[in-house]
Amino acid sequence: MLDAHCHIDLYEDPYETALNAERQQVYTLAVTRLPSHFLQAQIRLRNLRYVRPALGFHPMLVAENFDEINRFKSLLHLTRYIGEVGLDFSSGCDGEKEPQKEAFEHILSLIRGHDKILSIHSRKAEAEVLKLLLYYECRKCIFHWYSGPLSTLREIISNGFYLSINSQMLRTKAGRKIIEATSIDRVLTETDGPFVGTDGHVAQPADVALIEAGLTEIWTMEREKVSQVIMSNLKRLLSTETPVVAAASLAISALP
Numbered sequence: 208m209l210d211a212h213c214h215i216d217l218y219e220d221p222y223e224t225a226l227n228a229e230r231q232q233v234y235t236l237a238v239t240r241l242p243s244h245f246l247q248a249q250i251r252l253r254n255l256r257y258v259r260p261a262l263g264f265h266p267m268l269v270a271e272n273f274d275e276i277n278r279f280k281s282l283l284h285l286t287r288y289i290g291e292v293g294l295d296f297s298s299g300c301d302g303e304k305e306p307q308k309e310a311f312e313h314i315l316s317l318i319r320g321h322d323k324i325l326s327i328h329s330r331k332a333e334a335e336v337l338k339l340l341l342y343y344e345c346r347k348c349i350f351h352w353y354s355g356p357l358s359t360l361r362e363i364i365s366n367g368f369y370l371s372i373n374s375q376m377l378r379t380k381a382g383r384k385i386i387e388a389t390s391i392d393r394v395l396t397e398t399d400g401p402f403v404g405t406d407g408h409v410a411q412p413a414d415v416a417l418i419e420a421g422l423t424e425i426w427t428m429e430r431e432k433v434s435q436v437i438m439s440n441l442k443r444l445l446s447t448e449t450p451v452v453a454a455a456s457l458a459i460s461a462l463p
């Protein structure tokens with residue numbers, strides 16, 4: 208199984224959460240919100256196979272931590288995984304658009320030409336994020352918890368980007384519409400734990416099982432087949448070929 212967006216470092220016991228994901232063989236992208244947090248995660252999780260820390264700079268933390276951009280740059284060579292990064296133009300972030308854009312463009316310019324996988328935050332800034340990803344030729348991107356317009360979603364999909372779906376999206380009408388409008392070869396699963404709960408408790412990476420179960424209904428597909436689709440999408444994303452070419456040559460060795 209795959210948890211493509213989990214804030215392992217924000218759990219009460221991060222290492223125990225990571226070890227559980229490891230034991231349950233859930234490929235987990237441990238996103239971070241600041242470069243200094245990534246450094247901690249990188250040290251603590253270095254022996255794990257299924258859990259990979261991602262270098263992040265969360266748009267909502269950019270304005271008050273702008274100098275961390277230098278640390279982002281110095282840590283970039285340590286990992287293939289980037290996130291959470293992006294833009295947030297929701298009302299709580301008024302007055303932060305410019306620093307957010309400056310940091311995000313700086314990040315994308317650093318990544319340009321390198322083989323990095325990105326987990327992207329795009330709330331209320333979906334079209335702007337898409338425009339920047341295309342401008343900086345950033346190809347291997349996962350839109351995490353997409354909640355924007357369907358017209359922008361269609362552009363996202365047609366440009367070969369991925370979506371990671373969480374349980375909150377399955378619970379809402381708007382979320383289900385987004386899932387239905389996404390071609391199945393672009394869908395990945397995420398918990399966004401510990402922010403998103405599942406059945407009244409804090410979601411653990413293995414709870415992506417519930418998202419797979421939800422997808423069986425939407426796709427009218429057996430559970431085992433849903434799991435296969437998600438893993439094959441992951442392998443395609445991770446392969447170094449372009450998405451179209453890679454689909455024909457999936458290899459288990461392409462896993463992280």
Ligand code: MN
Pocket residue numbers: 212214291399
């Ligand atoms: Mn998040």
